Amino acid sequence: MGSAFLLTQLGTHAAQAFARRIGELDLTPPQTGLLRAIAGAPGSSQQALAELLGTPATRLVALVDGLEQRGLVERRRNPNDRRLHAVHLTDAGTALMADIGRVARAHDDAVLAALDPDERTRLRELLGKVAADQGLTPGVHPGYKTLR
Amino acid sequence: MGSAFLLTQLGTHAAQAFARRIGELDLTPPQTGLLRAIAGAPGSSQQALAELLGTPATRLVALVDGLEQRGLVERRRNPNDRRLHAVHLTDAGTALMADIGRVARAHDDAVLAALDPDERTRLRELLGKVAADQGLTPGVHPGYKTLR
DNA sequence: TATTGTTATACTCTATAACTATA
DNA sequence: TATAGTTATAGAGTATAACAATA
Numbered sequence: 001m002g003s004a005f006l007l008t009q010l011g012t013h014a015a016q017a018f019a020r021r022i023g024e025l026d027l028t029p030p031q032t033g034l035l036r037a038i039a040g041a042p043g044s045s046q047q048a049l050a051e052l053l054g055t056p057a058t059r060l061v062a063l064v065d066g067l068e069q070r071g072l073v074e075r076r077r078n079p080n081d082r083r084l085h086a087v088h089l090t091d092a093g094t095a096l097m098a099d100i101g102r103v104a105r106a107h108d109d110a111v112l113a114a115l116d117p118d119e120r121t122r123l124r125e126l127l128g129k130v131a132a133d134q135g136l137t138p139g140v141h142p143g144y145k146t147l148r
Numbered sequence: 149m150g151s152a153f154l155l156t157q158l159g160t161h162a163a164q165a166f167a168r169r170i171g172e173l174d175l176t177p178p179q180t181g182l183l184r185a186i187a188g189a190p191g192s193s194q195q196a197l198a199e200l201l202g203t204p205a206t207r208l209v210a211l212v213d214g215l216e217q218r219g220l221v222e223r224r225r226n227p228n229d230r231r232l233h234a235v236h237l238t239d240a241g242t243a244l245m246a247d248i249g250r251v252a253r254a255h256d257d258a259v260l261a262a263l264d265p266d267e268r269t270r271l272r273e274l275l276g277k278v279a280a281d282q283g284l285t286p287g288v289h290p291g292y293k294t295l296r
Numbered sequence: 297t298a299t300t301g302t303t304a305t306a307c308t309c310t311a312t313a314a315c316t317a318t319a
Numbered sequence: 320t321a322t323a324g325t326t327a328t329a330g331a332g333t334a335t336a337a338c339a340a341t342a
Contacts, residue, residue, distance in 0.1 A: 001287050002256035003268060004162050006275040011159010013282055013290045014152050030332095047300060056334065061302060083300040083341045108150035114281030115274065120151060123274045126267055127154040133262030134161055139149050142160045178309095195323060204311065209325060231318045231323040 014111050015143075021107050025099055026070075032100060033141050034063050035089070038073060039097055040139070043086040052137075054145035072096060162259050163291075169255050173247055174218075180248060181289050182211050183237070186221060187245055188287065191234040200285075202293035220244060 019029050027035075037049055046064060050057040064087060067073045072093035075085040089097070112120050136142065167177050175183075185197055194212060198205040212235060215221045220241035223233040237245070260268050284290065 002252055003272045003275065004166070004256040004259040005252065005287075005289075006272065006279060007155075007259065008159050008163040008166065009284055009289055010275055010279055010282070011156050011162065013279075013284055014159065015156040016290060016293070018152070018156065045300075057301070058303090058335080059333065062333095081300085081342070085301070104150055104153065108152040111152040111155065111282065112278060114277045119274055119277075122270065123278075124151045124154065126263065126271045126274070127151065127158055129262045129267075130260060130271075131154060131158055131161075134158070134259065136157055136161055139153075141153075141157055142164060145164070193323070205324070206312080206326090207310065210310095229319070229323085233324070 014107075017111060018104075018107050021103050022100070025096065025103060027096075027100070029141070030063060030144070031067060033144070034060070035067065035072065035093065035097065035100065036139065038087055038089055039094075042088050043076075045084045045086060049087065053140060054142070059144075067093070162255075165259060166252075166255050169251050170248070173244065173251065175244075175248070177289070178211060178292070179215060181292070182208070183215065183220065183241065183245065183248065184287065186235055186237055187242075190236050191224075193232045194235060197235065201288060202290070207292075215241070 015029065022029060022032050033053065034049070037052055038044065041048070041052070044052070046060045047057055050060045053060075064073060064075065068075060070092075071090055074088055074090055076088060078084040078086055112123070115123060131138075163177065170177060170180050181201065182197070185200055186192065189196070189200070192200070194208045195205055198208045201208075212221060212223065216223065218240075219238055222236055222238055224236060226232040226234055260271070263271060279286075
């Protein structure tokens with residue numbers, strides 16, 4: 001079995017483990033990714049977020065709906081162009097980002113438990129090299145994108 | 149962003165790329181994994197295959213149906229216990245395994261294009277260490293398993 | 297007429313539960 | 320009564336297309 005298979009195998013495993021962990025905050029991985037995107041570019045339009053994540057705008061509506069109902073994000077109308085909805089984190093959303101960060105660090109540590117600090121650094125370098133070569137957007141999970 | 153995120157990011161990317169490639173053989177990744185499992189343990193019952201892959205037996209029925217209709221596998225009744233269906237590759241199925249191997253090698257090479265042979269070896273060692281520690285079954289994709 | 301966001305609809309994949317046949 | 324396999328049904332997640340508001 002090739003290394004790329006090991007990569008998908010471990011990637012799926014890590015994704016499943018993260019889904020379980022983040023579920024304790026009542027979040028799904030797509031919701032978490034969207035929160036991260038909003039935190040990184042506050043006030044973006046839904047179109048811009050859809051573009052960044054590589055997903056249909058229609059999917060964003062439902063995702064934003066869910067987060068808005070829980071008071072984690074809010075849509076603000078732009079007075080200059082009333083078609084746009086600028087999406088922002090609320091205070092509760094900002095506070096939740098800290099929890100997400102903690103969960104992510106714990107997840108990272110659990111997945112890489114078998115490696116010592118030097119090995120982790122080496123792994124990070126190798127994966128970073130591959131990710132850059134493959135054209136992956138830093139911080140954006142490719143699970144939003146439709147394959148074709 | 150932690151290394152585990154890089155891992156899920158790259159794992160998903162590699163899985164998507166593999167799905168595209170293997171689609172050229174008119175196969176889905178789950179079908180490919182099942183073919184591999186059957187090749188590795190010919191004559192297994194569907195229950196045994198379901199157990200190995202970590203998936204409900206009901207899901208196997210549909211998967212085997214699809215492969216059987218294409219003449220890639222066949223169900224053989226066991227005369228001693230007529231409840232069991234031993235699943236085998238046909239000649240066409242065996243031939244297809246060679247094509248799958250070629251696709252997998254090409255995929256591997258494309259994903260790891262950024263790394264030289266030494267780096268690939270090093271990556272393989274590190275990933276193998278993590279996979280063993282995380283209790284992953286060699287050759288079995290965790291995508292079959294239900295998360296809870 | 298073009299663009300942002302929304303709603304309605306359909307499709308794919310998978311799981312749960314009920315059913316058939318063999319033991 | 321228990322087990323292997325199957326069929327029927329329902330649910331989650333996502334995409335496609337039609338629609339409303341604004342420019």
